[in-house]
Amino acid sequence: MRQYYWLSRDLSEALPAQPSGSGSYGSFDSTLISVSTLRSALVLENGTLPQHSTYQDLANFFHAHPNATGVLVIFADPSLAAQPIGVISRHRFLTWQLQQQRWLEALSSPLETIPLWWQETQSYLLIDPQMPLQDVISLILERNPSSLHEPLVLREPEGASIVDTSRLFAAYTRLARSEQATLTDPDVENLRRQHQLILNAIGEGVYGVDLQGLATFVNPAATQMIGWEAAELIGQSMHKVLHHSHPDRSPYPREQCPIYAAFQDGIIHRVSEEVFWRKDGTSFPVEYLSTPMRDEQGNLIGAVVTFRDITQRKWAEAVLQRTNEELEQRVRDRTVELRQANEQLKELSELRSRVVSMVCHEFRNPLNNILLSVSSMGRYSDQLTPDQKEKYLLGITDNVERMTQMIDAILLIGKVETKGIEVRPSSFDLVAFCRDLAAELEPEPEHRRIQFACRSKQLPVTLDKQMLRSILTNILSNSIRYSPAHSPIQFRISKRNQHATFQIKDQGIGIPPEDLPYLFEPFHRGRNVSNIAGTGLGLNIVKRFLDLQHGTVKVDSQVGSGTTFTITLPIHQGVAR
Incomplete structure (x- = not known):
């Protein structure tokens, strides 16, 4: 009866001794290791999002967990968490983000609302802890080549977990290599061929190094990413080839390299903020995992390094960051x-x-x-x-x-x-307009008090006639109302720097200083007006009409001596169409 290594073995520990007489391919020991050991060996991930989460929640998850391989989408009911609805890998998340317009439109939508993406989420490989490792590898290789980088989902009684496929392949490769010494030649050849098929199928770069850091094998994905041929790399120091410098091109000492640390301290090292260097001298950001290798006696013999180019991820994160900043700015502006x-x-x-x-x-x-x-x-x-x-x-x-x-x-x-009134400029002679207005306010010539004066015989302007009439009528009427019966009222106009200035000066009761700050408030009237009729709305209208036409008003007053209003307006407003 055929025996296999089970998925639940701790793949980073030393291999057990082979029973005597073993010789057929796959005659591995079937000793089972606890699930807690499995978690340590395969670095299981348990990140989850509820079923009704939005794509913004998904982005927030990967931003908060930069090393996460993926996230499980689970039912809202915690009792159903052992059977997830789906899984979204970081690679799939970044692919979606590349569709920038669609992604921005989807941010506030629940995950289920985009059928194609939701269908991809629900397409995943679910494995059981007791499933033979050989069967798991076969299932992975049967999948669509584009799905080889997608993680697996491990089903356990206490809940599902995510397993990195590349990590599983690397562990399987190490097991296969360590068994070669106990197999017959045909078995070795079969194992080597399957080993090579697996390495070729992996979308991430994989290479092995011995205790001196010299390359023992390199898969095609790795050679393609760094621009070297596999034959050029075997026996070479991989640190000198692709990890010799920091992103700023400063030297990266070998003794500080996490890859070499793996076969010195026997601990798995995962790094996501470094770069590898290509043959042409350019670099690219990587995320890599350095896993120590041991022989049958438990001695460290090297390390297997699995890496992926995260250029797209970095770009997507930058786009997401910029998008988030823009959204935050919009929120601030809107606030x-x-x-x-x-x-x-x-x-x-x-x-x-x-x-x-x-x-x-x-x-x-x-x-x-x-x-x-x-x-x-x-x-x-x-x-x-x-x-x-x-x-x-x-x-x-x-x-x-x-x-x-x-x-x-x-x-x-x-x-x-309510902005229900608009400025409607028209062209007219300001001198004639003001002279006629003064005559209208005092129709009887023998009782006229308004003394109109202007140095120009004509002054062409483009202003809103009705608004100007209301402004001047309000101020002139106030001067008449709050001045002694026969006192003169001076009304002068002049032009300077494309602005018309109107000055209306009376000898009336004046405005108390304490009333001046509130002069243009609606219904405000001076405390010294006594029983003189008035609504307290005229000056408020004056101020509003001046604001609409980009004009200004200045008031100088002394109680008992009179008041002077000085109004300034641009003489050419835009003509309404």
Whole structure:
């Protein structure tokens, strides 16, 4: 009956002595070693992701575990962990990342949402701890050549684990070589042929060295990666050939090399942040595993080195890092935008509350006046003279007009807040426009107080006429309202450096210093206005319209002496289409 080495053997320990008379191929001892020893020998990996994880979770896993061969995808129910849904190798993960656009679109999606990738995840080789090693090797070689670098999944009662295929091949190769001494010539030839087939099939580079660090065998994948022929390497110092320098080209002393340490301390060494050098003098980043070899008596006789080119992985990690940084920056930018929007919403909410409160207050007075007038006219209608009735009616009209102006102003402010109003420039003569506006505000020539002046006879501009009319009307009306009946109001315009300057100076009651910081706030009125009518919205509209046109306003005032407003506007706004 044929006997085999079982997968559960510790492949890094010395081989047991052969029974006398053994001679047929495969007549290995079948002694079983514990699973705990197996874990030590094959460096089993137990990284897992729940079934509904996203591709971002997958990227985070490999970023957090740079040496991981792969990760198991398991059911959400822990009791089902012994039979994983699938396995995703690092190689497969990096291949997916190379499809950059698709990868970025998939980041936030669960693993199951991309059918092709999910199908690849579910295609894996599951092995049992008691399965003969020879059968495992045969199953691996029967797979698609592109799948040879995919890890195996070892099923155990306490849960599944990942086994690196290259590691398994290297261990099998060491066993095969150590048995050659006890086999007959035909058996040796058969074993050597199978050994060579395995080495040729492995996608990772594999080579062996003796105690002097001289190459004893090199597989085709290794020669292809470093640019040497196998015949050129046998008997050569592999450290001098491919591991002589650090990435910065500084010398790498042999005594510091983890590869040589393996056959000095008898410990497996795994490294993922070094480079190997090609024959043409270029280097490439590698991940390698140096496993000590022992003879039948347990003596160290060399090491088997398995390595892979991780250039693509490094590139993908850099892309992932850059993508993560870009995403983090977008999140930071979006957070700032949301914070600013939140602050604006808070300000808008506070403004609404103030507006509602102030509107209620401002409307109460004219409504009370209207109610009083209507009540007086109704109660004393027979006793009132026609002049008295007319006076009451004029009062009602004035109060209605005041409320109408207030409603119009509030609606206008609302339009500006919601960007429902746009600057619509047109070309016109500013001198004629301002002269006509002053005349409109004081239609009776004998009572005119506005003294208009400009050194230019004409001043062509391209501005929003309606906004400019509102700005100047508000300020001139305030000067008229808050100044003595016959005091003059100076209204001057000038041009300088493609900007028009408007100066409106009165001799009115002035603005208290403590009111100046709040002058352009809605519904704010100076504390010295007494019973002078006003809504407290005009200057707020002035400021908003100036901001829309990139203008500025400056206020100089002294209580009891008057106020000067200086407005500056670019004279040529972009013409609306």
